[in-house]
Amino acid sequence: MQNLLIQISPIGRNVMPLIIKPGPCCQRFHRCFTTGRVSYSRLNAARQHFTRHKKLFPGLLSQVVRQSATAAEAAAPEISQKAQKIVGGWLLSCAGMCAGAVLLGGITRLTESGLSMVDWKLFKDMKPPRSQQEWEEEFEIYKQYPEYKYVAQEKGDMTLSEFKFIYYMEWGHRMWGRGVGLVFALPALYFLKKGWISKALKPRLAIYTALIGFQGFLGWYMVKSGLQEQPNSTDIPRVSQYRLASHLGSALLLYTLFLWNGLAHVLPPAQIPDFKQLARVRGMAHGLMAAVFVTALSGAFVAGLDAGLTYNSWPKMADRWIPDDLLAISPKWKNIFENATTVQFNHRYLAQGTVVLISAFWLMVRKYPLPIRARLAVNCLAGMAFIQATMGILTLLWYVPTHLAATHQSGSVVLLSMATWLALELRRLPK
Numbered sequence: 013m014q015n016l017l018i019q020i021s022p023i024g025r026n027v028m029p030l031i032i033k034p035g036p037c038c039q040r041f042h043r044c045f046t047t048g049r050v051s052y053s054r055l056n057a058a059r060q061h062f063t064r065h066k067k068l069f070p071g072l073l074s075q076v077v078r079q080s081a082t083a084a085e086a087a088a089p090e091i092s093q094k095a096q097k098i099v100g101g102w103l104l105s106c107a108g109m110c111a112g113a114v115l116l117g118g119i120t121r122l123t124e125s126g127l128s129m130v131d132w133k134l135f136k137d138m139k140p141p142r143s144q145q146e147w148e149e150e151f152e153i154y155k156q157y158p159e160y161k162y163v164a165q166e167k168g169d170m171t172l173s174e175f176k177f178i179y180y181m182e183w184g185h186r187m188w189g190r191g192v193g194l195v196f197a198l199p200a201l202y203f204l205k206k207g208w209i210s211k212a213l214k215p216r217l218a219i220y221t222a223l224i225g226f227q228g229f230l231g232w233y234m235v236k237s238g239l240q241e242q243p244n245s246t247d248i249p250r251v252s253q254y255r256l257a258s259h260l261g262s263a264l265l266l267y268t269l270f271l272w273n274g275l276a277h278v279l280p281p282a283q284i285p286d287f288k289q290l291a292r293v294r295g296m297a298h299g300l301m302a303a304v305f306v307t308a309l310s311g312a313f314v315a316g317l318d319a320g321l322t323y324n325s326w327p328k329m330a331d332r333w334i335p336d337d338l339l340a341i342s343p344k345w346k347n348i349f350e351n352a353t354t355v356q357f358n359h360r361y362l363a364q365g366t367v368v369l370i371s372a373f374w375l376m377v378r379k380y381p382l383p384i385r386a387r388l389a390v391n392c393l394a395g396m397a398f399i400q401a402t403m404g405i406l407t408l409l410w411y412v413p414t415h416l417a418a419t420h421q422s423g424s425v426v427l428l429s430m431a432t433w434l435a436l437e438l439r440r441l442p443k
C-alpha cells in the first residue's frame with residue numbers, strides 16, 4: 013500500500029506532517045486535506061474519521077484532536093465532543109447564576125435591604141414568615157438592631173409592608189446563593205458519574221465547591237458587621253467595607269473561573285498566526301483582566317463607604333484635581349481603605365487608567381493579525397470600557413441613583429467578561 017504524505021497547516025501556524033496509509037475509508041480524509049490548508053470544519057471531519065477508525069491510525073488521533081477540538085477536548089479526547097459542550101453549557105450557566113447573584117446583591121445593598129435578616133441558618137432561612145403573626149415576630153426582632161433604630165430616628169417609623177419589602181430582597185439574594193450551589197452541585201455529581209469531567213477539570217470542581225461555600229460564609233460575615241451597635245448613635249449602620257469588597261471580590265473570582273472554563277469548553281481555539289509580539293499581547297490581555305478586577309474591587313470600597321456621595325463633580329473633585337483631605341487619617345495607609353475621599357479618588361483614577369490601558373491596547377493590536385473572535389473581543393472590551401466609565405461618571409454626577417448604581421455594578425461584570433473572553437481567545441493551546 014502506498015504511503016501518502018500530507019501536510020496539514022491550519023491557518024499557517026502548526027505545520028503537521030503526517031504519513032498516512034490510505035485505505036478505502038481514507039477517501040474522504042484525502043479529499044479534505046490534499047489542499048494542505050484546512051478549515052476547522054474539515055479538521056473536525058478528520059477528527060471524526062480518526063475516531064471511527066482508531067485502530068488504523070494509532071497515535072494520530074490525539075494530534076488531529078489537538079488541532080480541531082476545544083482546549084478541553086484536546087486535554088480529554090476520550091470524552092465526546094457533545095459531552096464537553098454540555099459540560100461547557102453547565103459551567104456557563106453557573107457563571108450566569110454568579111452574575112445574577114452579583115446584580116441582586118447590588119440591588120439589595122442599594123435598596124438598604126441587606127440587614128433585614130438578622131441571623132443565618134442554611135435550611136430554616138429558606139422559609140420566609142407566612143402568617144401575620146410570624147411577620148410581626150420577625151419585625152420585632154429586626155427592631156432591636158441598629159439599622160431599624162437609625163431609620164426610625166431619621167425617617168420615622170417603618171411599616172410592616174416596608175419591612176416585608178427589604179426582607180424579601182435579602183431573602184431573594186440568599187436563596188439565589190443557594191441556587192448557585194444547586195445549579196453547580198447537582199449536575200457536577202451527574203457528570204462525574206457519567207465520566208464527563210476531564211482530569212484537568214476535577215481539581216477545579218473542588219476549587220468551585222470551596223469558593224461557593226466561602227462565598228456564603230463571607231456574605232454572613234459581612235452582614236454581621238452591619239448588625240453591631242455603632243460607636244455613635246448618629247452613624248449610619250453599614251457593613252464593613254473590607255468585608256463587602258471581599259464578598260464582591262470572591263463572587264467576581266468565582267464568576268471569572270466559571271466563565272473561563274465554560275468558554276474553554278465551548279469555543280474551539282483559534283489558531284493565532286505567530287508574530288513577534290504575540291507573547292507580549294497575551295501578557296497584556298491578562299494584565300487588562302487584572303486591571304478591571306482591581307478597579308471593580310476599588311468600586312466595592314466606594315460602595316461600602318458611600319464614598320460616591322462625597323465629591324459629586326467630574327473631572328475635578330470640587331474644583332481640585334487632588335483634594336485637600338486625601339491623607340486626613342493617620343496612619344496614612346488607612347486612607348486607602350477608610351477615607352471616603354481617598355477611596356473615591358482611587359476608584360476614579362484606577363478606572364480612568366484602566367480605560368486608557370484598554371484603549372492603548374485596542375490601538376496597538378490593530379496592526380497585528382488576530383483571529384476574528386479575538387478582534388471582536390478587543391472591540392467589545394474597548395466599547396464596554398467607555399460605557400462603564402460613562403455610567404460611573406453619571407452615577408457620581410447624579411448622586412448615586414439606585415438604578416444607575418446597580419447598572420454600573422453589573423457593567424463591571426460585563427467588562428470583566430469581555431476581558432476574560434479576550435484573554436481566553438489569546439491563550440496558548442495545550443501541547
Ligand code: HEM
Pocket residue numbers: 118121122260304307308309310311312314315316318319320321326359360363364366367397400401402403404405406407408412417418420421423424427
Ligand atoms: C473600568 C471602569 C469601572 C469599573 C470596572 C467600575 C466598577 C465599580 C464597581 C464594581 C462598583 C461597586 C458597586 C457596588 O458594589 O454596588 C463601583 C461603584 C462606583 N463607581 Fe465605578 N467602575 C468604573 C468606573 C467608574 C468611574 C469612571 C467613576 C466616576 C468617575 C465611577 C464611580 C463609581 C461610584 C460613584 C460608585 C459607587 C456607587 C454605589 O454607591 O453603589 N466608576 N464601580
